[in-house]
Amino acid sequence: MSEAEETRTEISNMGEFALIEHLTKNFQLKNDSSIKGIGDDAAVLRYIARCTVVTTDMLLEGVHFDLMYVPLKHLGYKSVIVNLSDIYAMNAIPRQLTVSIAMSNRFSVEAITEFYEGVFHACKKYNVDLVGGDTNVSLKGFVISITAIGEAEKSKITYRNGAKKNDLICVSGDLGSAYMGLQLLEREKKIFLEHPEVQPDLEQQAYIVGRQLMPDARKDIVELLDKLEIVPTSMIDISDGLSSDLLHICNQSKVGCRLYEEKIPMAEETRALAFKMGIDATTAALNGGEDYELLFTISQQDYEKIKNNPDITVIGHISDKEGGAKLVTRNNNEYDLLAQGWNAFPKSE
Amino acid sequence: MSEAEETRTEISNMGEFALIEHLTKNFQLKNDSSIKGIGDDAAVLRYIARCTVVTTDMLLEGVHFDLMYVPLKHLGYKSVIVNLSDIYAMNAIPRQLTVSIAMSNRFSVEAITEFYEGVFHACKKYNVDLVGGDTNVSLKGFVISITAIGEAEKSKITYRNGAKKNDLICVSGDLGSAYMGLQLLEREKKIFLEHPEVQPDLEQQAYIVGRQLMPDARKDIVELLDKLEIVPTSMIDISDGLSSDLLHICNQSKVGCRLYEEKIPMAEETRALAFKMGIDATTAALNGGEDYELLFTISQQDYEKIKNNPDITVIGHISDKEGGAKLVTRNNNEYDLLAQGWNAFPKSE
Numbered sequence: 001m002s003e004a005e006e007t008r009t010e011i012s013n014m015g016e017f018a019l020i021e022h023l024t025k026n027f028q029l030k031n032d033s034s035i036k037g038i039g040d041d042a043a044v045l046r047y048i049a050r051c052t053v054v055t056t057d058m059l060l061e062g063v064h065f066d067l068m069y070v071p072l073k074h075l076g077y078k079s080v081i082v083n084l085s086d087i088y089a090m091n092a093i094p095r096q097l098t099v100s101i102a103m104s105n106r107f108s109v110e111a112i113t114e115f116y117e118g119v120f121h122a123c124k125k126y127n128v129d130l131v132g133g134d135t136n137v138s139l140k141g142f143v144i145s146i147t148a149i150g151e152a153e154k155s156k157i158t159y160r161n162g163a164k165k166n167d168l169i170c171v172s173g174d175l176g177s178a179y180m181g182l183q184l185l186e187r188e189k190k191i192f193l194e195h196p197e198v199q200p201d202l203e204q205q206a207y208i209v210g211r212q213l214m215p216d217a218r219k220d221i222v223e224l225l226d227k228l229e230i231v232p233t234s235m236i237d238i239s240d241g242l243s244s245d246l247l248h249i250c251n252q253s254k255v256g257c258r259l260y261e262e263k264i265p266m267a268e269e270t271r272a273l274a275f276k277m278g279i280d281a282t283t284a285a286l287n288g289g290e291d292y293e294l295l296f297t298i299s300q301q302d303y304e305k306i307k308n309n310p311d312i313t314v315i316g317h318i319s320d321k322e323g324g325a326k327l328v329t330r331n332n333n334e335y336d337l338l339a340q341g342w343n344a345f346p347k348s349e
Numbered sequence: 350m351s352e353a354e355e356t357r358t359e360i361s362n363m364g365e366f367a368l369i370e371h372l373t374k375n376f377q378l379k380n381d382s383s384i385k386g387i388g389d390d391a392a393v394l395r396y397i398a399r400c401t402v403v404t405t406d407m408l409l410e411g412v413h414f415d416l417m418y419v420p421l422k423h424l425g426y427k428s429v430i431v432n433l434s435d436i437y438a439m440n441a442i443p444r445q446l447t448v449s450i451a452m453s454n455r456f457s458v459e460a461i462t463e464f465y466e467g468v469f470h471a472c473k474k475y476n477v478d479l480v481g482g483d484t485n486v487s488l489k490g491f492v493i494s495i496t497a498i499g500e501a502e503k504s505k506i507t508y509r510n511g512a513k514k515n516d517l518i519c520v521s522g523d524l525g526s527a528y529m530g531l532q533l534l535e536r537e538k539k540i541f542l543e544h545p546e547v548q549p550d551l552e553q554q555a556y557i558v559g560r561q562l563m564p565d566a567r568k569d570i571v572e573l574l575d576k577l578e579i580v581p582t583s584m585i586d587i588s589d590g591l592s593s594d595l596l597h598i599c600n601q602s603k604v605g606c607r608l609y610e611e612k613i614p615m616a617e618e619t620r621a622l623a624f625k626m627g628i629d630a631t632t633a634a635l636n637g638g639e640d641y642e643l644l645f646t647i648s649q650q651d652y653e654k655i656k657n658n659p660d661i662t663v664i665g666h667i668s669d670k671e672g673g674a675k676l677v678t679r680n681n682n683e684y685d686l687l688a689q690g691w692n693a694f695p696k697s698e
Contacts, residue, residue, distance in 0.1 A: 035400065039601070040508050041438035041585060042404035042499070051384065052401055055391035058449040058483045058494055089390035100407040100494055134407045134494075145407055145449055145483075145494030150391070159389050236390060252388070 009109035011137075019109065020135055023116040027123065027130045031095045033151065034129040043131035045096055050151040055086035061141040068192075069185045072111055074213040075144075076118025082239070083148035084126055084217040085292040089237035090159075091222055092152035096131045097123065100145040102138035126219060156231050158296070163234040163253035167297040167318040170232075172221045172311055174265040175242055176281060179288025180273045181205070181212025187277075207269050215292045221311065222294075228305045232296035241289040244339040247325055249297065256323040259316040259337065262330050286327070287340045358458035360486075368458065369484055372465045376472065376479045380444045382500065383478040392480035394445055399500040404435035410490040417541075418534045421460055423562040424493075425467025431588070432497035433475055433566040434641040438586035439508075440571055441501035445480045446472065449494040451487035475568060505580050507645070512583040512602035516646040516667040519581075521570045521660055523614040524591055525630060528637025529622045530554070530561025536626075556618050564641045570660065571643075577654045581645035590638040593688040596674055598646065605672040608665040608686065611679050635676070636689045 011019060020038070029037050036044040045052070059065060059079055067075075080097060087094040099119055103112065123130055128148070188200040202209050218237075225232065234253055236245045242264070250257050264285050274281040297318055298306070306312045316328075325337040360368060369387070378386050385393040394401070408428055410416060416424075429446060436443040448468055452461065472479055477497070537549040551558050567586075574581065583602055585594045591613070599606050613634050623630040646667055647655070655661045665677075674686040 035503075036506075036508065040510075041435040042402045042441070042497075044439070044506055045401040045403060046503065047396070047401065052394040052396065052498075053391045054394060054445070054447065054481060054496070054498065056447045056449055056481055056483055056494070056496055058451055058485050058492070060451050060485060060487055060492070062488045063451070063486055086390040090393070092391070096403070098403065098405045098496060100405055102407055102409050102412070102492070132403060132405055134405055136407050136409060137412055138409055138492075139411045140489050143407070143409070143451070143487075143492055145405070147403070147405055147447060147496040148391075149401075149403065152393075154384075154395065157385075157393055159385065161389075 007110060010105070011107065011109055011112065012105065014109055016135060022109070023113065024130060026120055029129045030127060031129050033095050034131055037129060037131040038133070043096065043098070045131070045149065047151045051154050051157060053087055053090045053092040053150045053152055053157070054147065055083055056145065056147040057083050057086070059144040061143070066189070067142070068189050070213060072114040073118040076115040077122045077214055079144050079146055080119055080122035080128070081215050081217045081292060083146045084122070084128065085237040085239070087148050087150035088217055088219060088222045089235050089294060090150070090152060091156050091225065091232065091235060092150040093222065094126060094128050094148050094150040096129050096149040098132040098147045099130060100134035100136070102136035102143040104138050104140055107142065126217065158232045158235040160234050160236050160249050161252040163249050163255050163297040163318045164299070165255060165318055165320050167233050167299055168303060168314045169246070169257060169259065169295070169297055169316040169318065170306065170312050170314050171238070171242070171265065171293055171295050172218050173291070173293040174267045174270065175238065175291050175293060176266050176274070176284035176288050177208050177211040177270040178215060178290035179284045180270050180279070181208040182290070183277055183279065184208060184273065185212060205269065205273065207267060208273060212290065215290065217292055218294045224309070224311070230298055230302045230305055232298050235294060235296035238291045238293045238295050239289055241287040241340070242295065243286040243337045244289070245295050247337055247339050249295070250325045254321050256319040256321050257316055257325050258319055258328055259326065260328050263313060263315040265313040356459060359454070360456065360458055360461065361454065363458055365484060371458070372462065373479060375469055378478045379476060380478050382444050383480055386478060386480040387482070392445065392447070394480070394498065396500045400503050400506060402436055402439045402441040402499045402501055402506070403496065404432055405494065405496040406432050406435070408493040410492070415538070416491070417538050419562060421463040422467040425464040426471045426563055428493050428495055429468055429471035430564050430566045430641060432495045433471070433477065434586040434588070436497050436499035437566055437568060437571045438584050438643060439499070439501060440505050440574065440581065440584060441499040442571065443475060443477050443497050443499040445478050445498040447481040447496045448479060449483035449485070451485035451492040453487050453489050456491065475566065507581045507584040509583050509585050509598050510601040512598050512604050512646040512667045513648070514604060514667055514669050516582050516648055517652060517663050518595070518606060518608065518644070518646055518665040518667065519655065519661050519663055520587070520591070520614065520642055520644050521567050522640070522642040523616045523619065524587065524640050524642060525615050525623070525634035525637050526557050526560040526619040527564060527639035528633045529619050529628070530557045531639070532626055532628065533557060533622065534561060554618065554622065556616060557622060561639065564639065566641055567643045573658070573660070579647055579651045579654055581647050584643060584645035587640045587642045587644050588638055590636040590689070591644065592635040592686045593638070594644050596686055596688050598644070599674045603670050605668040605670050606665055606674050607668055607677055608675065609677050612662060612664040614662040
C-alpha cells in the first residue's frame, strides 16, 4: 500500500557509488571494535581477547515478506533484528552488520532510502555498526542478505547442544503474537484486494501487528543473564516456532523434554484474537514462529535468580532422551512435539 | 547447456535440514580460528591478536551470471573466489566463509550439489572453512550471497587510501583475458541460440575461457609480499577494470597517477583474440574487469625486491592530485582515465 511516493528518483540515474553514499551517510561507526567500515575491499574489525560470532540470513520478496503490507522502513528494521536475534541467541553482543540488497527498477531511490532508514533505526537502537554490503539490481523483486557479527567471551558462548537432564526450559516474553499479526495482515490484505474502498482495521491490534512488523531482539535478556551471572546451558532464538526450536535444542543436546502447555506465556491480545479468528492459541505459539524471543535452558540451581522475573517464564524441563520430546496439555495428555514451523522449501503447486 | 541431469531430485522432497546436511557433509573445519561452524544460531571464530577482515558480495542470475554457459560447479567456485579476492586485497588471509543461496524449483538437488562442489573446491584450494549460510527458495532465478572473513596483523592491512606521490603502481598477472573470455562465451551463446546444431568452438581458448569461468584469487601475491617484507601503500583487486579500480586508489588516496599503456601486462592469447574479434585490447584491460588480479602501490625503495618477479608488473606511478589520473598511450598521448567498468545499475531499456 506504499510506493505512491511524492517524488520518484530512478536508481539508474544516480549510479552505484552515489547511491551507497546517499544511503549510508548517516551511519557512523560507534564501536571500538569497528576499525574500518564501508569504502574499501573489506571492513576491518578488532576484538581483543574475545570470540567473533557470525550469522547470516537471506530474505526474499514474495517468500519471506509481502510489500503489500510491510512498509519498507519496517522491513529494513526487521531484517536487521532477525540477524541480531541470532547473535543474542549465542549469548553474545552484536557489533557489526553488512547489508546487501538487490532490487528491480520498480524501486525508486526514495523507496530504498526508506529501507535504509529502518536499518539505521535498528543499528542505532542496538548500537551496531553498518560496516559493509553490496548493492545490486535484480531482474525481479527485492532480495536482502544480512550478515551480523558480534563478540563474546569464549566461556559464555551458549550453543544449542548443552542442555542437561533436569535443566529448566525458559522463554523470554510471550509467544504467538507475531503469527497472529501475520494472520491479521493477511486477512486485511485479502479484504483490501477484494474491496479497495474498505480501510484496514488494525488500530485495536497495535501490539500484535507491531510484533509482526517491528519485533525486538532480546538484548535485554542477554544483559540480564550476564547481570544475574547465569550462563544458560543451551539457547536458541524462536524464529521457526517454539516446537521446532525446542526440538533443535533436544536433538543437538541429545535429550528429551517436557513442555507444559499451561505455562506457555501468551499475551491476552494474542489469545483473544486467536479465539476471534478461530485459531488455536497454543498452536500459534508452538508453530507460529517469528517471535524472536530467546528459548534457553538453565540448571536448577539458577532458578532462584530468575523466578520472580516477569520477562522470563519457566515452561518445562529437560528429560533424558528416551523420554522423548513431549508436550503436556492442560488436561494432562502427552503428545510428541512436532516441528511444524516455517518450511523454507514448500512443495510446488 | 546443463540441467539435463540423469536423475532429478526435487528440493521440496528433501527438506531444508536434510539438504543442508547433504550439501555440507564434505566440509571440515581446518583453521584453528574456526571454533564452531554450521549448525547453531551463529558460527564462532577466534582470532588471537589479529584483526578480523569482512567482505560480502551478492550475485544474481541474469545480472551477474548466465547459466546458459556458466556450469554450476564453476559458478560455486567463482562466487567464492570473488570474495576471497577482496580479502587478499586487504593484504589479509581469508579463513571463513558463509554461503547463502536462494533458488527456484527449476533447480534440482543434483544441480545445487554441483554448485556446492565448486564451493568446496575453492574452500579446499584456499584453505577456507564454510561456517554458515542460509538456504532459501526463490520465486525466480538463482541468488548467491557470500561473506568472507579473514585475518591480518593490524600493521599489514592495506587500504585503498595510502598511495603516495612517486609510489610505483604494480599489478599481478595479466589483464583483459576474463573480459575476452566473456565475449567469446557470449558469441558462442548467440551462435548456439541461432544454430543449436553447431558445436561451440572454445577448445583453442582454454586460457581465456578459464580466466572467465575459473579465475584465481591471488593468495600467492599476498604470501610473496609477506616473504619480501613489502607492505603495499595501497591495494585493491581488479573486479571492475583497471581504470575504475586505479581511480578508486587515486580518489581515496587523494593523488593522481600516470599509467603507461605499453606496460599493461596482457597474455598473447588475449591480444590475439581481441584483434580477431575487433576489440581494442587496451580497452579490454582497462574496462573489462573480473580479472581478480591485485593492483597495488609500493614505495620506490621496494622496487629492487620485485623488479625481476614475472608475476608483478610496474605499470606506472603515483603523481600529485593536481596532475590528474592519466593514461599515457603508446604514441605518447595523455588521456584522462575514465571509470567505464561494470555498472551495477544500468538504465532500463
